[in-house]
Amino acid sequence: MTSQVREILIIKGQKHGLSCLPDIPVDTEYIEKLVPEEGKKFFSGIYDSTACWRKYIGTWEIKDDKFYFLDIKGLYRKRNKDPVFADWYSGTLKYPQGKLLKSVNLAFASVYEEEVNISIKSGIVQSTEIIDNRNRYFDEWTFRFWDRWQLQ
Numbered sequence: 001m002t003s004q005v006r007e008i009l010i011i012k013g014q015k016h017g018l019s020c021l022p023d024i025p026v027d028t029e030y031i032e033k034l035v036p037e038e039g040k041k042f043f044s045g046i047y048d049s050t051a052c053w054r055k056y057i058g059t060w061e062i063k064d065d066k067f068y069f070l071d072i073k074g075l076y077r078k079r080n081k082d083p084v085f086a087d088w089y090s091g092t093l094k095y096p097q098g099k100l101l102k103s104v105n106l107a108f109a110s111v112y113e114e115e116v117n118i119s120i121k122s123g124i125v126q127s128t129e130i131i132d133n134r135n136r137y138f139d140e141w142t143f144r145f146w147d148r149w150q151l152q
Contacts, residue, residue, distance in 0.1 A: 002050040004108060009095055010061040010070070016095040019108035019115070023089055024058055024072060030084050031076045047074035060086070060093075062118065065125040067093075087123040094118075101133060 006017030025031060046052050056074030060067065061083065068083040098113025113134050119126040 003104075003110065004054075005046055005052045005057060006095075006108070007057060008059040009093060010059070016097070016116075018060070019094040019096060020092070021054065022058065022060060022067075022069075022086070022091070022093065024056070024076070025069065025084070025086075025088060026076065029079065030069065031072055031078050033076055062093075062125060067120050067123045067125065085123050086120075089123055090121045092117050092119050098134075 006019065007021060009016045009018050026033070047055050047057070052074070054075075056072050056076050058069065059071040059073075061070050062068070063083075067086040067089055069078075069086045070083050071081075072078050094108075094115055094117050096110070096112030096115055100110060100112055102111040104110045111133055113132070115131040115133060117129045117131065119128075
């Protein structure tokens, strides 16, 4: 599997690339799927590549400890520009920061100096944890396994 293009998370005006895929509200009034004629212009680039298997890229924001859905590009379109409180989402948002320590060509498996984990429950931030990977041991056998798996 190819490394995947990241969803965008904005915190205090700063953009981060997520290492996870928050659920998008596909069955709501917030977004609509593009009809084939409209979608053709989007499927000539990144949205139609192996780096974007989901065929879209979402933009999200955390503001005042609340998680918002801002926009989506690719296979879907957001019906208006207003932020939508993502009360449907519960889970952990993850994004890397710092230098790349180990490049792994598999989804979001590359390892960076730090990983920020933000726990969300019903759209509300519960906690934030920063994991320091600089002194952690990474099993090289696991990375070799993934490298071999990708060549098959």
